[in-house]
Amino acid sequence: MQSIKSIRREIDQIDSELLVLLKKRSAIIQTLLKAKIASDQKLSDEQRESEILQKIQHQNKSLYSSDDISEIYRAIFRASLNLQKQQQHRLQQNLED
Numbered sequence: 130m131q132s133i134k135s136i137r138r139e140i141d142q143i144d145s146e147l148l149v150l151l152k153k154r155s156a157i158i159q160t161l162l163k164a165k166i167a168s169d170q171k172l173s174d175e176q177r178e179s180e181i182l183q184k185i186q187h188q189n190k191s192l193y194s195s196d197d198i199s200e201i202y203r204a205i206f207r208a209s210l211n212l213q214k215q216q217q218h219r220l221q222q223n224l225e226d
């Protein structure tokens with residue numbers, strides 16, 4: 130049987146991979162924010178969130194339940210929204226300076 134230590138090393142490796150993907154996603158969110166500001170669109174989009182949640186539930190082949198996967202995604206949407214608000218605030222401050 131694999132030791133707990135070596136299993137945890139595998140988990141750590143997967144966490145690193147997840148963080149690389151989250152870094153990519155956050156960079157795209159920043160680009161999206163600029164496009165939203167340019168076209169005067171609001172930061173949150175509930176319709177889009179519902180579409181993603183539906184798609185993700187169909188695509189979910191993990192052992193995590195659809196409900197738990199949805200919860201993870203809701204946390205990601207919240208983080209994206211926080212990032213957009215933070216960046217928007219920064220962009221506004223730069224304009225005022």
Ligand SMILES: O=C(O)C(=O)C[C@]1(C(=O)O)C=C[C@@H](O)C=C1
Binds near residue numbers: 158175181209
């Ligand atoms: O697609 C958008 O408009 C986004 O702002 C990105 C995103 C996401 O993280 O996927 C975040 C917040 C929105 O409510 C919907 C989706």
